[in-house]
């Protein structure tokens with residue numbers, strides 16, 4: 001008897017524990033949602049949808065990737081999930097809709113979160129099934145309560161209902177830029193149109209700006225995840241360096257890199273690996289990885305894993321035989337100097353473009369030094385003569401997406417850096433194999449070096465510092 005009572009007590013405790021959320025991630029998710037709601041009017045009903053599943057072929061889907069905004073706010077990685085935020089509500093300002101349990105489907109495709117599990121993952125107490133979403137909306141715009149009868153008694157939704165009655169309700173949707181006139185509408189645009197046909201006097205506002213602003217400045221929790229992501233991807237690059245040698249194929253290096261992601265708990269790559277040897281190193285987004293590497297080749301590897309939804313972005317360029325040739329090393333030193341000059345510009349209050357400007361100046365100076373450009377420096381800079389060899393920008397924001405959200409300019413001015421922003425510094429030099437304007441020794445050399453920087457209160461930290469970077473270090477690592 002006492003054992004049964006004890007057992008029951010344990011069961012009650014366990015179910016309480018399951019209904020609660022006590023993790024640092026859930027606290028952070030809650031704070032992120034609160035910051036979104038601070039920027040919405042109390043008359044708003046904000047919706048964020050999960051990403052659709054996508055067919056790979058036949059009845060097989062691609063690996064599922066959650067919508068970054070939903071992941072950012074709810075932390076739930078399964079499809080058919082909808083987040084609703086109603087900042088004007090009395091107590092239930094966050095509402096989550098998740099798939100209904102389906103034993104048959106789960107038998108084939110794996111577990112679907114129960115409501116209690118969805119609460120534990122997201123920190124959202126109010127969870128309904130996705131099948132109830134339409135009736136929820138109909139109720140909200142019909143000014144009738146939804147959920148437990150208690151919510152009607154306490155007038156949970158009174159602020160939103162008053163807004164609907166006054167024609168001041170606002171649907172806050174992640175719209176972003178409209179698709180071109182003849183392109184299909186994205187789900188939020190489609191939804192906005194349907195809502196306006198059914199519920200009159202409803203305004204629609206775009207939440208993409210709010211979400212992008214918030215995502216641009218990482219929380220301490222996000223930075224911890226990115227730090228871990230940086231360590232895994234640095235180790236992956238080291239595994240690639242150990243694998244590269246003349247006679248092996250690019251895909252063998254790719255396999256060593258991606259093996260490291262999975263064996264270290266990363267879900268997959270953060271973006272498709274670029275493993276380009278010899279002339280392929282001059283193709284910016286080469287992804288065939290099919291060439292046999294030869295003695296004397298450089299290998300350009302741009303790769304990083306997706307760890308808990310976050311990716312870093314790392315590039316290294318190294319000799320497959322372990323030794324840079326003299327021309328390879330000369331250009332490598334230029335790229336590295338450009339990277340260091342750019343990193344030196346990174347601190348709070350400095351403009352985002354300062355790093356690029358410093359890299360361009362260093363690249364131009366280096367190209368003059370080796371005779372590829374003729375100088376003088378200021379005229380080569382003014383005419384942009386580096387551009388045939390360095391044709392991309394020096395960096396981009398980084399986070400849930402490899403080219404993460406966030407403004408680069410505000411009111412026409414380059415964005416000033418703030419603590420918590422994360423971005424790449426990745427100068428490169430690419431001499432086309434058929435470039436007859438330069439001596440033959442330079443042709444077909446492609447080099448990029450890329451590291452990831454966090455802005456701190458008083459400067460910066462390099463997230464990807466665990467990986468060898470300068471030419472001597474790389475040669476020593478490959479010899480070891």
Ligand SMILES: [Mn+2]
Nearest residue numbers: 313424426450
């Ligand atoms: Mn990059």
